[in-house]
Amino acid sequence: MAEPENNAKYDIEVNRKFCKNCRICIQFCPTGVYTEDDLGGPIIKFPEKCNNCRLCVIRCPEFAIKVEPKK
Amino acid sequence: MPEEDISKYLRLDKLPHIWCPGCGNGIVLHAVLRAIGKLQLDQDKVAVVSGIGCSSRSAGYVDFNTLHTTHGRAIAFATGIKLARPDMTVIVLTGDGDCAAIGGNHLIHAARRNIDLTVVVFNNSIYGMTGGQSSPTTQPDDIAATAPYGNLENAFDLCELARASGASYAARSTTFHATQLPLLVEKGIQNKGFSFLDVITACPVYFGRMNKMPEAVDMLKYQRDNARNIKQWSTMTDEEKGGKFVIGELHNKPAPEYTDLYAALRARLKENK
Numbered sequence: 001m002a003e004p005e006n007n008a009k010y011d012i013e014v015n016r017k018f019c020k021n022c023r024i025c026i027q028f029c030p031t032g033v034y035t036e037d038d039l040g041g042p043i044i045k046f047p048e049k050c051n052n053c054r055l056c057v058i059r060c061p062e063f064a065i066k067v068e069p070k071k
Numbered sequence: 072m073p074e075e076d077i078s079k080y081l082r083l084d085k086l087p088h089i090w091c092p093g094c095g096n097g098i099v100l101h102a103v104l105r106a107i108g109k110l111q112l113d114q115d116k117v118a119v120v121s122g123i124g125c126s127s128r129s130a131g132y133v134d135f136n137t138l139h140t141t142h143g144r145a146i147a148f149a150t151g152i153k154l155a156r157p158d159m160t161v162i163v164l165t166g167d168g169d170c171a172a173i174g175g176n177h178l179i180h181a182a183r184r185n186i187d188l189t190v191v192v193f194n195n196s197i198y199g200m201t202g203g204q205s206s207p208t209t210q211p212d213d214i215a216a217t218a219p220y221g222n223l224e225n226a227f228d229l230c231e232l233a234r235a236s237g238a239s240y241a242a243r244s245t246t247f248h249a250t251q252l253p254l255l256v257e258k259g260i261q262n263k264g265f266s267f268l269d270v271i272t273a274c275p276v277y278f279g280r281m282n283k284m285p286e287a288v289d290m291l292k293y294q295r296d297n298a299r300n301i302k303q304w305s306t307m308t309d310e311e312k313g314g315k316f317v318i319g320e321l322h323n324k325p326a327p328e329y330t331d332l333y334a335a336l337r338a339r340l341k342e343n344k
Contacts, residue, residue, distance in 0.1 A: 020092035027291075058249040058250065
């Protein structure tokens with residue numbers, strides 16, 4: 001996954017081996033961090049918008065998303 | 072708000088799990104693990120018991136003392152564990168068909184005894200593993216494989232059933248309300264007595280596809296739009312309640328617990344000898 005240049009405060013990591021493209025993270029992110037790829041999987045398009053609400057982490061049925069403060 | 076890391080509770084080599092894309096079972100399991108993490112329970116002192124069904128696969132993915140039992144009998148096995156080892160925290164993960172249909176009697180009798188178990192029901196209103204047959208929690212007029220023109224039967228209100236049978240704690244939440252859910256599970260585990268949690272979860276592949284909600288997102292939106300908080304529920308008229316359901320802590324009334332009573336009886340008999 002390419003690391004885009006940005007001033008994001010949090011590292012968002014989606015485990016592609018676990019992700020089944022259910023779109024829950026994309027649709028329910030309150031700030032619109034994710035966009036959809038051709039298969040419905042998440043692209044972390046705007047990581048700088050993330051405010052660490054962690055809704056994607058707790059609503060991910062696949063235990064695939066990790067959000068951590070940037071080191 | 073750093074969250075307790077739950078990966079230590081998972082058998083990561085068994086993941087990704089077999090559940091369908093968008094299945095809510097993973098969200099419920101995540102919430103249960105966060106509740107356990109927050110209570111900082113010793114992994115060796117927790118027993119997770121499950122029956123048969125999609126939801127019952129969850130026992131295979133968590134790293135506690137786990138038991139995958141026969142259909143509907145999860146609560147019966149859990150009762151045995153709790154009586155043999157009252158020091159253990161026993162959590163039952165079960166589905167709506169497993170708990171309310173095949174194991175319905177075990178549910179009401181465990182509630183009647185008020186034995187210290189925490190039962191988390193993954194309520195998706197359908198038998199997902201066998202092809203979408205209607206279950207005891209399928210609402211009237213919902214479509215299922217065995218009810219192609221709409222379900223004629225009434226649905227169980229599982230929390231009400233548990234409360235009426237004698238459970239000391241009953242709560243309901245949904246997978247959409249994933250922030251509220253672990254708090255309720257936590258209270259359920261802390262409650263000394265029979266704790267019952269009815270979690271409305273999504274089965275987009277069978278329930279959703281037959282009921283015009285084929286995506287997981289549609290099912291979560293359905294939960295968001297139809298769940299009503301207990302405070303709001305008490306002010307609603309019967310007309311407004313139609314098609315909606317109440318979430319939150321519905322019943323919390325501590326009562327004497329079965330293993331305590333049993334230990335007291337043993338002590339008393341020993342003294343009298």
